[in-house]
Amino acid sequence: MTELPFGRVLTAMVTPFAPDDSVNYEEARQLAAYLVDVQRNDALVVNGTTGESPTTTDDEKRALLEAVVDEVGDRAKVIAGVGTFDTRHTVELAHQAQQAGAHGLLVVTPYYSRPPQDALAAHFLTVADDTDLPIVIYDIPHRTGVPVETATMIQIAAHDRIVAVKDAKGLPVQSAQVIAQTNLAYYAGDDGMVLPLLSVGGVGVVGTSTHFTGAATRGLIESYLAGDVEAAVAAYQALLPVYTGVFATQGCMLVKAGLAARGFHPGGCRPPLLEATEEQTAAFVALLNQAGF
Template sequence: MMNFAGVYTALVTPFRNGEVDYEALKKLVELQIAGNVSGIVPVGTTGESPTLSPEEHLKVIETVVEVSAGRCQVIAGTGANSTQEAVYLTAEAKAIGADASLQVTPYYNKPTQEGLYRHFSTVADKVGLPIVLYNVPGRSGVPIAETTVARLAKNPVIRAVKEAAGSVDRVSTILDLCDITVLSGDDSLTLPMIAVGAKGIISVTSNIVPGEMSAMVKAALAGDFAKALEYHRKYYPFFRDQFIETNPIPIKAAMAMVGLMAEEYRLPLCELSPEHREKLAATMKRCGML
């Protein structure tokens, strides 16, 4: 049975001249593997999945699977607000060779808890690819209730939950109710979540400093919170400033500043404002990233 622990990078999707930059994508995958991450999560929120065509979506997953070549896990973002679409994307990801799928709470249509249970169960039962649930009510409009997570955890295909609701208490509540792996969805909450039982992080920051994030989480999971706290305090200003504008705008700007990729987005996302760019650059210098 697949286990989830450590750092999983919510990988950005690089663009150039309006197209996915697959050569840059390949280099980003190699950077992640060199940083000893446990896994890569392509085409999630940070990968701007809503603006990719279905063909691009699957080609990004395929590229990450091929380049990683079994050297780390690949958790493909294949969620949707249509259960039928989520089943299709997840089945395609399974055929491509992804190790698991990240299933976001259906957004905009605001299902009930019973609807959520049926949605995730249908994807699990029809495809059979290990699932990481993704609780992010700030984007989806609906939380996955802790009791719903517990119901879903009885399905052997549903192995983990990414918690991006900003609540450390939810980790304790979920682990009190059921046996499921919890991964933090917020870089700044990684250490407190691990302290109460989470096993790692699906990280935005690790796009740019994978080795440092891997070291922080490795130390925390080993119980060396003093060492982990050194990393947390060093990079906390950057954790914070990732949200001065909507993710992934700041992380893409930061990666462009250090030469990892072109800074390009797809509408409705657009470039970082001048005042926020100045603030982000100052934070990166403070953190030793520039």
């Protein structure tokens, strides 16, 4: 049985912004507490894609991590997104995250430069060699332009600190091959892949819609693990409109719109992203309502 380095239900948390576009650290604290105490998340990913990390400074990343760790770090793991397209900068962010109290690191495949597989392996292993924290590899080729191929993933899995994968590749057969040959904990990086990935040996989800569906997703996972596949499928089918609907446009845009509709104050998105339109917001909130959230 693969160990669970970060539990089963994780949320890639949005970064709240104040009206003046600064990071709203107090709102981040409140949101983190809600995600852990109400939505029953085992861990939060801070400064990831949904957290609009390309638009936040290194100093903002550090301060946000410190706020979230201070708020929920005694009862949930906090994973810091540190991946960039520059190995040296990624290592610097890894050191910063460790100093800020993070429990783990999310390292995305370097994007834009499209490094070949041997360079990808060297990148991930360099980061792993330079930190004491466990690492989640973020494999999302539709954003980065390059997949972490099966052989590469198996190669880097030999490193003690590379312990998990946020799998947004959407190829469960390839994921199953890695799961069968390594001890990596595979988390669905696309909400709608949670049940398919569980069926081939995955352990959970790093979600976006889990800002709203976290507790229900935990129930789905627990049903499946208990052997009640019929209940898990029924829960999955009920949740599927929200799992997919959150990506009708960029996920962080609709999460923030949904949170605002539920009384939170997440603010807008930093350019180049925009706030969700009234039509997009209404459609997503309707999905939440129909699903009972």
